[in-house]
Amino acid sequence: MSNDQQLIEELQNESTKRNAFGTLVSTYQERLYWHIRKIVLNHDDSDDILQNTFVKAWKGIHNFRAESGIYTWLYRIATNESLSFLEQRKRKSMGGMDEIKDYLLENLVTDTYLDGDEIQMKLQKAIALLPTKQRLVFNMKYFDEMKYQDMEKILETSEGALKASYHHAVKKIEEYLKSET
Incomplete structure (x- = not known):
C-alpha cells in the first residue's frame, strides 16, 4: 500500500481523520501555497485561498475516489479556488480582465516576499x-x-x-x- 493510499484510508476513517489531516496539511501546505501564490501574487490572499483549499479537502475527503493522486486532487482544488478568487475579484470590481491584471501587477511590485x-x-x-x-x-x-x-x-x-x-x-x-x- 502506498503512502497516499494509507493516508486516504486514514482520512476517510473518522477515528484517524484528524491526525491524517494534520499529516496531509504538513505534507502539501508549502507546495500548494506557492502554486496559489503564482496565480494570485499576494501573500495574504494566498494564505486565505490555501485555508479554503484545505477546508474543501476536509469536507470532500469522503468523495475522493483516488482516480488521481491526492496531490493532484489538492492541486485541482487549489487551482479552482484561486481562479474563483480572481473571478470574484473581477466581478466585484466590474473592471474585467484589465482590473485583474492591474491587481496582479500591483501585487508584484509591492510584494515584500519577492x-x-x-x-x-x-x-x-x-x-x-x-x-x-x-x-x-x-x-x-x-x-x-x-x-x-x-x-x-x-x-x-x-x-x-x-x-x-x-x-x-x-x-x-x-x-x-x-x-x-
Missing part, C-alpha cells in the same frame, strides 16, 4: 500579463516542472491544448522581454 533582480521582475511581469490559462500552464510547466499528463488531470483539458497554451505563453513572454530591452 526578491529578484530586474530581469526576474520583468519575467514575473510578463507572466502576470498572460491570460489566466496560459499563466497557469506556464507556471506549472516551467516552475513546477509538471508533466502534461498531470496537468491534464488538474486542469481537465487535453495535452494538446496544454502544449498550445504553453507555446503561446512562451512566445508572449519572449515578445514582452524583447520589447522591454
Whole structure:
C-alpha cells in the first residue's frame, strides 16, 4: 500500500481523520501555497485561498475516489479556488480582465516576499500579463516542472491544448522581454 493510499484510508476513517489531516496539511501546505501564490501574487490572499483549499479537502475527503493522486486532487482544488478568487475579484470590481491584471501587477511590485533582480521582475511581469490559462500552464510547466499528463488531470483539458497554451505563453513572454530591452 502506498503512502497516499494509507493516508486516504486514514482520512476517510473518522477515528484517524484528524491526525491524517494534520499529516496531509504538513505534507502539501508549502507546495500548494506557492502554486496559489503564482496565480494570485499576494501573500495574504494566498494564505486565505490555501485555508479554503484545505477546508474543501476536509469536507470532500469522503468523495475522493483516488482516480488521481491526492496531490493532484489538492492541486485541482487549489487551482479552482484561486481562479474563483480572481473571478470574484473581477466581478466585484466590474473592471474585467484589465482590473485583474492591474491587481496582479500591483501585487508584484509591492510584494515584500519577492526578491529578484530586474530581469526576474520583468519575467514575473510578463507572466502576470498572460491570460489566466496560459499563466497557469506556464507556471506549472516551467516552475513546477509538471508533466502534461498531470496537468491534464488538474486542469481537465487535453495535452494538446496544454502544449498550445504553453507555446503561446512562451512566445508572449519572449515578445514582452524583447520589447522591454
